[in-house]
Amino acid sequence: EAEVAQSPRYKITEKSQAVAFWCDPISGHATLYWYRQILGQGPELLVQFQDESVVDDSQLPKDRFSAERLKGVDSTLKIQPAELGDSAMYLCASSPGTGISTDTQYFGPGTRLTVL
Amino acid sequence: AQSVAQPEDQVNVAEGNPLTVKCTYSVSGNPYLFWYVQYPNRGLQFLLKYITGDNLVKGSYGFEAEFNKSQTSFHLKKPSALVSDSALYFCAVRDRGGGNDYKLSFGAGTTVTVRA
Numbered sequence: 001e002a003e004v005a006q007s008p009r010y011k012i013t014e015k016s017q018a019v020a021f022w023c024d025p026i027s028g029h030a031t032l033y034w035y036r037q038i039l040g041q042g043p044e045l046l047v048q049f050q051d052e053s054v055v056d057d058s059q060l061p062k063d064r065f066s067a068e069r070l071k072g073v074d075s076t077l078k079i080q081p082a083e084l085g086d087s088a089m090y091l092c093a094s095s096p097g098t099g100i101s102t103d104t105q106y107f108g109p110g111t112r113l114t115v116l
Numbered sequence: 117a118q119s120v121a122q123p124e125d126q127v128n129v130a131e132g133n134p135l136t137v138k139c140t141y142s143v144s145g146n147p148y149l150f151w152y153v154q155y156p157n158r159g160l161q162f163l164l165k166y167i168t169g170d171n172l173v174k175g176s177y178g179f180e181a182e183f184n185k186s187q188t189s190f191h192l193k194k195p196s197a198l199v200s201d202s203a204l205y206f207c208a209v210r211d212r213g214g215g216n217d218y219k220l221s222f223g224a225g226t227t228v229t230v231r232a
Contacts, residue, residue, distance in 0.1 A: 004159070042120075042206050042222030043160070056219065091159055102148060102167050105220060107159035 002026045004108035006092050012114045018080035021111045025074070025094030031055075033105060034067055034077050035091040043091055049075060082115045089113075118143045118211040122223035129230055135197040137226045139190045139207030148210040149190040150220065151181055153203045160206060166190060177201070197230045204228075 005024040013019050025032050031050055035043035046065065047057040051072040060067065064083070069075040079086055089110045095103035119142045129135050141147055148167055152160040164175025171183040181192045190207060207223045 006159075009157075040224070042208075042224050044222075045219060048219075093160075102165075104150070104162050104165060106162060107152070109159045110157075112157060 006108035010112045016081040021077045023075045023092030029094035031095045033093040037089040087115045118221045120209050120223040122226045126227045135194040137192040137205045141209045143211040150208040152206045199230050202230045
C-alpha cells in the first residue's frame with residue numbers, strides 16, 4: 001500500500017537554527033498539505049499545494065517559515081530561525097485530486113521537532 | 117467558519133464493550149465529515165468519511181459512524197472494543213459551499229483507552 005514518506009522522523013535543534021523537513025506524497029497525488037500539530041491539539045493546516053502552486057498559505061508564519069514543491073512532487077518545509085514555540089509534530093498529507101471536498105487526505109508519519 | 121467539537125478528552129472502556137467517541141460540527145453549508153486515528157508518534161490514519169447518502173458509514177477496523185443532521189453530530193462507534201483500539205481519535209469537517217471547500221478542520225482529539 002502506497003504511503004506518504006517524511007524525513008527526518010525526529011529533529012532536535014536549538015533556537016535560532018534552521019531546520020528543514022521533507023515530504024514525498026503518494027505517487028500521482030496532485031495535492032499536498034503541511035500541517036502542524038501541537039501536543040494535545042488537532043492538526044492545523046500551514047500550507048496547501050496544488051501541483052507546484054500554493055493554494056493556501058494563510059496560516060503559514062511567513063517571516064520564518066517557507067515551503068516549496070518545485071516539480072509538483074516532493075516538498076520541503078523550512079523554518080529559519082526556529083523558536084521554542086515551534087516545537088510540534090509536522091505532518092504532511094496528500095490527496096489524489098484537485099483539493100476537492102470529497103478527497104481523503106492520507107498522512108505521513110510526521111516529523112517531531114523539539115526546539116531547545 | 118467551520119468547526120468541530122469533541123466533547124470528551126478521554127474515553128475509557130473495557131475490552132469487548134461498545135465504544136463511542138463523540139463529535140459535533142458547525143458549518144455554513146452541508147458537511148463532509150471524517151474520522152482519523154493516531155497512534156503514538158505516528159501520523160493520522162483514515163478510518164471513514166461521510167459525503168452523502170446513507171447516514172451510517174462503515175469504515176476500517178470494524179468502526180462505523182452515524183451522521184445526524186438534526187443534532188449536527190457524527191459519532192464514531194465500534195460494537196466490541198479491542199485493547200489495540202487504544203489511540204487518539206480525531207473528527208474533522210469540510211464545509212461544502214461555505215467557501216473553504218478544501219480546508220479540513222480538526223477537533224482537539226479524544227484519547228481512547230481500552231482495558232483488558
